[in-house]
Amino acid sequence: MSTRVYQLPVLQAKGASFGVNKIICIGRNYAEHAREMGHDPEREPPFFFFKPQSALAQNHRDFIYPHFSQQVEHELELVIAIGKSGAQIAAADAADYVFGVAVGLDMTCRDRQKEAKQLGRPWELAKGFDGSAPCTAILPITFSELSQFGDLVLTRNGKEVQRGNWRSMVWSVPELIVEVSRYIKLDAGDLIFTGTPAGVGPVQPGDELVARLEGFPEELRLRVVAAQA
Template sequence: MDYVIPAPPVAAVPVRGGGLFPVRRIFCVGRNYAAHAREMGHDPDRDPPFFFTKPADAILTGGADMPYPPATKDLHHEVELVVAIGLGGANIPAADAASHIWGYGVGLDMTRRDVQGEAKKLGRPWDMGKGFDHSAPIGELVRAAELGKYETGHVLLNVNGSERQSGDIADMIWSVPEVISILSGLVRLEPGDLIFTGTPEGVAAVKPGDVLEGLISGLPPLRTKIAG
């Protein structure tokens, strides 16, 4: 095909044991842990699931430093289980969702909280609060076949060696199969899609020099340093 400009590179996430998982789109679930929903001022018993996106090239891999982004003074961390889709589909029943999962990883939904807050106040889109450059650090992916049934697991974020966030996959309001089913009713999922599944309570600001380590049972750790 004759492109009129050079084709952009394909964003990709390393896989444990070798290889790369190409990234098509990144979807994120908002407020999927009850305690986090409450710390953000919402009632988890009444809020239905909702989704937002990040560009595929927002991923940051290999333990690289994350540059502190411009236009914010309140950069927050949100550690999350990431689901990698290997088989596409629309209106996927929750009972069939597992067959669409290629693998799992640890991710950070980094957020310019002040930018997001101003957008919320004005009724504007969150894109610039959530979808900025390098806003999706992610660790190596692990094939679902290596993990078996994956419904529980400790979710932890340390900042400079001290615990900031702690929860369990089992604490999700909407389980991974339910998230896949609901999201696939809104858009057709395709191979290469990533889903960030929500974060436990304890989100807080970070500053240049801080070292973030995300840990989820059974998955390779995610480490990044906030660079000035």
């Protein structure tokens, strides 16, 4: 397995680079999370949304609690980096599009999301605000090498609050690549946040979050801080 890592948002190390392009986020891809959010966990076509590049935040950076929300929640995710371009990708070829993996958080303004849903409006603001996608460096591996890693785990102030195994995703990584590419062209540099397991919950200024993938060489660490007045 390669030990080279790539830093966000333009990932460079040892003469190599990985420029981040689109950030694609998958919704309700773990059955238990679907249940905790009040949805039917039956397998249904995956849906996805986008975050802007300004949502990316490198590891060990403070997370600024957005001033327009009173309920920000953490969502722990396996992140897949795409290594080449393709559309209408065949299932047999999907794994070849994996460049590497990372650990990320989809920080969500749950109150603003609920409000937008009630009004029948888009909820990009709840998901795509600046710094809402903290992420580790990318470890370049093949899809088959992903099998060496275990559970995704998140602690808040030293207490475990989320744990789930990426093998329990409703839609697997290759299936997600196939499904997303049915609607949009995937490009080298795209990141896919693959969904969150159960256990999403609130954060407050002063909290310390540590996200990890068992066996992965880097933890995602951040401190939640209040926005400046």
